[in-house]
Amino acid sequence: MGKITGFKEYPRDIPPDRPAGERIKDYQDVHNRFPEERLQTQAARCMDCGVPFCHKGCPLGNVIPDWNDLIYRNRWRDALDRxxxxxxxPEFTGRVCPAPCEEACVLNINDNPVTIERIEQGIAEHAYEAGWMVPSPPKKRTGKSVAVIGSGPSGLACADQLNRAGHLVTVYERNDRPGGILTYGIPDFKLEKTVVRRRLKLMEAEGVSFVVNAHVGVNVPAAELRRKFDAVVLAGGATRSRDLNIPGRELDGVHLAMDYLPLQNRRNQGVAVPDDKFITAKGKRVVILGGGDTGSDCHGTALRQGAGSVTSFELLPKPPGARAGSNPWPEWPRVFRTSSSHEEGGSRDWSVQTKRFSGEGGKVKKIHLVRLEWTGGM
Ligand code: SF4
Known part of the structure; x- marks a missing residue:
C-alpha cells in the first residue's frame, strides 16, 4: 500500500480550479495542473483495502490501489503500465469520467475519498511528457480487417483493442473529424481537443486508419463495408435526442443540446461555421431544461458565449446534501452536486416541468412552467 498511515496523516487535497471569472472568458481547461509532489501525497492516502471497492465502482476495473502505491513510490512508468x-x-477518463471509483472508495465512508481521477490524469500526462506514449504497433498482423463505425470513445477503444490484437482496423466517422463526442460534444473547458488529437495521432501511427465524412448507410453503403472487411463493429453514438413534444417546441430559439454544443466546439477547433448556422447565447436570456451533465455543458457554454442570463431547470427534486439512508455507500450517491459550469454563474431550480413554449413571429418568447410536488419518495 501507499503509506500505511497516509490516510490518517493527509487530508484530501485538490488544487483549486482556475477562477470562475477568468475561465469563462475562454474555453480552456477549467482545472489547474496538479503538482506531482502533491499527487504523490494524495496517492499515499490509499489504504490498499482488502476489498477495494474502488474496483467495483470503476466500469473499467482499473487496478487503482496498485497504481496509487506506485505513484507514492515515485514509480511512474510502472504505474502507467498498470x-x-x-x-x-486514461487521459480522457482522468478528465471527464464522473469518477464512480471515488464515490465507492472505502475512505468515503467516514472521510474524503482518494483523489483517484486526478491521479489517473497525472499518470497519463506524466507519461506523455516523459515520451513514453510512443506508437506501439502490433508485432504481427493477423491478415484480418475490421471496420469500426463510429469514432467516439467506444469506437476508439474497440479500434485500439482490435489493432493491438493485430487486425487491420479502419474507423468510419460521419463528421469531418474523428473523436465523436470527445471532439464534437464535450466542451473544450472539460476536455481540450489537443488531448483528443494527441491520442488519434498515436493510434494512426500504430496503424489504425480513419475515414471521415463517411456516414455509413448514407454516403457509404453498408454492403460495401461487409464486402471489404472481415468484420464490422457498430459503435455509433447516442445523438438521438430525447425531444420534448409540447406545444411551441417548433418555435425558433428552442434547440437540442447536441445541435448547440458541437457548433461551439467546431469554432474552437477553427472549423468555419457561418453565423446563420451558428447558435449563440450571446445577449440572450437562456433557459436550459435538464440538470444533468449535458445541461451543465450547455450552461457553461452559454455563459462563455456571453448570455444575458442562464437558468437551468430540473424535473426532479433538489437532491439532499448527504446520502439518504436508502442510498448507502458504496452505491452511487444521489446527492446535490455543483459542476464547474454551475460555479461560474447563472441559477438553477428543481421540481420544474415545462408545459409549453409561446412566442411571437415564430420566435420563442416565453416558457410556461409548473412546480411539481413529488410524493411517495424517489
Ligand atoms: S477503496 Fe479507496 S482506499 Fe481502498 S484501495 Fe480503493 S482507492 Fe484505495
Whole structure:
C-alpha cells in the first residue's frame, strides 16, 4: 500500500480550479495542473483495502490501489503500465469520467475519498511528457480487417483493442473529424481537443486508419463495408435526442443540446461555421431544461458565449446534501452536486416541468412552467 498511515496523516487535497471569472472568458481547461509532489501525497492516502471497492465502482476495473502505491513510490512508468492494462485512454477518463471509483472508495465512508481521477490524469500526462506514449504497433498482423463505425470513445477503444490484437482496423466517422463526442460534444473547458488529437495521432501511427465524412448507410453503403472487411463493429453514438413534444417546441430559439454544443466546439477547433448556422447565447436570456451533465455543458457554454442570463431547470427534486439512508455507500450517491459550469454563474431550480413554449413571429418568447410536488419518495 501507499503509506500505511497516509490516510490518517493527509487530508484530501485538490488544487483549486482556475477562477470562475477568468475561465469563462475562454474555453480552456477549467482545472489547474496538479503538482506531482502533491499527487504523490494524495496517492499515499490509499489504504490498499482488502476489498477495494474502488474496483467495483470503476466500469473499467482499473487496478487503482496498485497504481496509487506506485505513484507514492515515485514509480511512474510502472504505474502507467498498470493503468494501461485496463484503460485504453486514461487521459480522457482522468478528465471527464464522473469518477464512480471515488464515490465507492472505502475512505468515503467516514472521510474524503482518494483523489483517484486526478491521479489517473497525472499518470497519463506524466507519461506523455516523459515520451513514453510512443506508437506501439502490433508485432504481427493477423491478415484480418475490421471496420469500426463510429469514432467516439467506444469506437476508439474497440479500434485500439482490435489493432493491438493485430487486425487491420479502419474507423468510419460521419463528421469531418474523428473523436465523436470527445471532439464534437464535450466542451473544450472539460476536455481540450489537443488531448483528443494527441491520442488519434498515436493510434494512426500504430496503424489504425480513419475515414471521415463517411456516414455509413448514407454516403457509404453498408454492403460495401461487409464486402471489404472481415468484420464490422457498430459503435455509433447516442445523438438521438430525447425531444420534448409540447406545444411551441417548433418555435425558433428552442434547440437540442447536441445541435448547440458541437457548433461551439467546431469554432474552437477553427472549423468555419457561418453565423446563420451558428447558435449563440450571446445577449440572450437562456433557459436550459435538464440538470444533468449535458445541461451543465450547455450552461457553461452559454455563459462563455456571453448570455444575458442562464437558468437551468430540473424535473426532479433538489437532491439532499448527504446520502439518504436508502442510498448507502458504496452505491452511487444521489446527492446535490455543483459542476464547474454551475460555479461560474447563472441559477438553477428543481421540481420544474415545462408545459409549453409561446412566442411571437415564430420566435420563442416565453416558457410556461409548473412546480411539481413529488410524493411517495424517489
Ligand atoms: S477503496 Fe479507496 S482506499 Fe481502498 S484501495 Fe480503493 S482507492 Fe484505495
Amino acid at each position: 493503468l494501461l492494462s485496463t484503460n485504453n485512454f
